[in-house]
Amino acid sequence: MSARYGEIPLRCRAVAAALIAGSGNEAGLLVLRRVGPVAGGAWGIVTGSIEPGETAPQAIRREIREETGLEIGRLYTSGLTESFYFGPDNVIELMPIFVAFVQERREITLDHGSDDFRWCGRDEALTLLHFAGQRxxxxxxxxxxxxRGPDPFREVV
Known part of the structure; x- marks a missing residue:
């Protein structure tokens, strides 16, 4: 990090995922309502921190399992990142956004970071999501x- 005036460093220490159930007109996106002092009450997609030694795909698989109790199969890069300014550290945070699928809308097991969930169609999700980058x-x-369906070259391991 440079000490020059006016520079805002970039940092990537978290990941996100759009978890989609079903396909076509029956597809649904999982959204979670957060609890706690940071973004409490906000609806968002699955997000979480990258732990030491993890790759981004490893981190999001773990976060999906921890936050929902679901195991996913194939994982894809969306090619997108969510970015936002984090004032306490004067950094711009970047989060790669992944895409994962489950066969059908299921009950999930919430962890301590959320108190509610919904499987939503696209329009409802766009109404609920609080973060502009996620919308x-x-x-x-x-x-x-x-x-369109996922292109095979987007799959990550």
Missing amino acids: RAILDIWHDFVD
């Missing part, structure tokens, strides 16, 4: 992954 991402994700 913009869902439009592209819906087009690329629900309307």
